[in-house]
Amino acid sequence: MATTDDSVPAAYEDLLDRYGRATYLGDANGILSWDQEVMMPEGGTPARSKQRGAVSAVAHDILVDDEVADLLDELDGADLSDERRAVVREIRREHERKVRVPTDLVEEISTATAEAHPVWADAREADEFDAFAPTLERLLDLKRRYAEHVDPDADHYATLFADYEPYLDLSTAERVLEELREGLVPLIEAIADSDTEPYAISGTFPESDQLELTHEALSTLGYDFERGRLDTAPHPFSMGTQFDARVTTRFDQSEPLDSLASTIHEFGHANYTLGLPQDAYGSPLGEHRGLTVHESQSRLFENHVGRSEAFWRLFVDRFNAQYDTDLTARQAYEAANRVYDDNCIRVEADELTYHLHIVLRFEIERELVVGDLAVEDVPTVWNDRMDAYLGVRPDGDDEGCLQDIHWSHGSFGYFPTYSLGSVLAAQLYAAAAAEIDDLDSKIEAGEFDALQAWLRENVHEHGRRYRTDELIERATGEPLTAEYFLEYAEEKFGELYDLDR
Incomplete structure (x- = not known):
């Protein structure tokens, strides 16, 4: 086996070079996606969908090339360092999944998702699920075909879930969601029965003031604006690399804490991205370790930092100065942690009921993927389960089944990582x-x-040096468990609502 001067096999260098080129294309596609959601003129979709489809196809072709398979075979059993073995492991996993999927299907999925975004946005604006239903049907069909190619013998939903969380299986997600439901439902019921009413903020808070305060919050937390930016989007998100990690937020003039929480949430994502090793860019060691870990970073900053009493002792004066209010730190802390039993919107949900939103989405999208639920029945099933789980019915599809952007991205299997990330954040x-x-x-x-x-x-x-389960054990000393989150929730909300539990 040929080697380079520093005893690194030439096959390894060649493999890493090919992977790097695919990574750069993927990141360029991410910028195209960001632009489409934040800045692109409304009429740009026909060209953008073709651009994104072409970039996805080229990146896919690089990773499924026969020479990549030959390089992986050549490196099988090679004398490599632990880090380089991890790199080969991660590239092998991606290659083996992608090589089973035809390039034309990859291009078709990318094109379809680019075309789906404005359809979803218009349907949401018009409060008309029927306008989005044919697009959702098309995306489901494409993703089923994708899953069938990856592993025809596996549960299609489990295959899709593994795209976002490769090393925690679906049974782990189901276990955690069940533990959360069992632990949180009685806590939420006790809160509903409590006579204690935490402080609430009311008034009108202009978007310009909210934008200024969210910018101030990012600066307070240490966001590097030389490698990022803050913009608005219909659905808050973060994307980028360790050199350019951007965040978006949105505003409701009656709810200033919502934009603050969502901005801090996206800061957590960007902070993780910016913390990845710069010298490993283009390698698995320079990439995040899956959506569970990524979500843990956003939820850690949103909830354990941004909703803590300590943070509000730090930040309340800035809040008061911006809005000409006179809150105490305790009042702001209470307002930031109120539990709402009448909220239909996931991204505006409190820290506890949020997970029932995830359970609802998990159940519905799993039934859609495996064919147990017809697309046309989604609004009715959604509203019925919202009523059953949260005691509230959406007034329209815009605050029901059209509120999330994920299905327009074809991101089926994504939602469970939100709750897994929250559990890991507490741990x-x-x-x-x-x-x-x-x-x-x-x-x-x-x-x-x-x-x-x-x-x-x-x-x-560490990037992707360790599998998810290994990273969790190295960082915390034990496997993933919901115990820390449930204990934290019991203590925090028990004190806020004077619960004797």
Whole structure:
């Protein structure tokens, strides 16, 4: 086997070069997607869908090329360092999944999702699910065909879920969701029965003021604006690389805390992305470790930092100065953590009922993928389950089954990672707090360096070196468990609502 001068096999260097080129194309496609959702003129879709489809096809062809298979075979059993073995493992997994999928199907999926975005946006604006239904049917068909190619013998939904979380199987997601439902439903019921009413903020808060305050929140947390930016979008999101990680948010003039929470959430995503090793860009070691870990970073900052009393002792003066209010830190903390039993919107949900939103979506999209639910029946089933799980019925499809952007992206199997990430966030934060002296005081003082250093050392800097389960055990000392989240929820909301549990 030929080697380079530093004893790295030439096959490894060649493999990494090919993977890098596919990665760069994928990231360029991400920028095209960001532009489409944030800045592109409405009439640009016909060209953009073709552009994104072509880029996806070229990137796919690079990774499924026979020479990539030959290089992987040549490296099988090679004397490699642990890091390089991890790189080969990750590339092999992607190659083996992608090589089973025809390039024309990849291009068709990419084109269809680009075309779907404006259809979804218009249908949501018009509150007409029927306008989006044919597009949803098309995307479901394409993704079923995709799953069939990847593994004809597997549950199609499990195959799609593995695209977002490769090393925690679907049974783990089902177990965690069941544990959350069993633990949270009685807690939510106890809160509903409580006579305690946490402080609520009311008034009108102009979008310009909210934008200024969310920018201030990002600066307070340490967001690097030289490698990122803040914009608005119909559905908040973050995307990018360790050199350019952008965040978006949206505003409701009656709910200033919603834009703040969603911005801090997206900061957590961008912070993880910016923390990935720069010298490993174009390699699996420079990429995030799946959606569960990514979501853990956003939920950690949104909930364990941004909704903490320590954070509001730090930030309440800035809030008051922006809006000419006179809140105490305790009042702001209470308002940021109210539990709402009448909210239909997932991204505006409180920390507890949020997970019932995820259960609802998980059940519906799984039934759609396996064919147990017809697309035309989605609005009725959605509304019935919203009523059963959360005690509220949407007034229209815009606040029901059309509220999320994910299905227009073809992202079936994505939703469970939100709850898995929340569970992992609590577990990681508990581990960090055990190692960092008086973390709450540091947050109150605006000192985030210790927490950032802990996250960099235990999560960010590893990229995909470890499998998800291995990374969790290395960082926290134990496998993924819902216990930390449930204990945290019981303690936090028990105190807020004066529960005797």
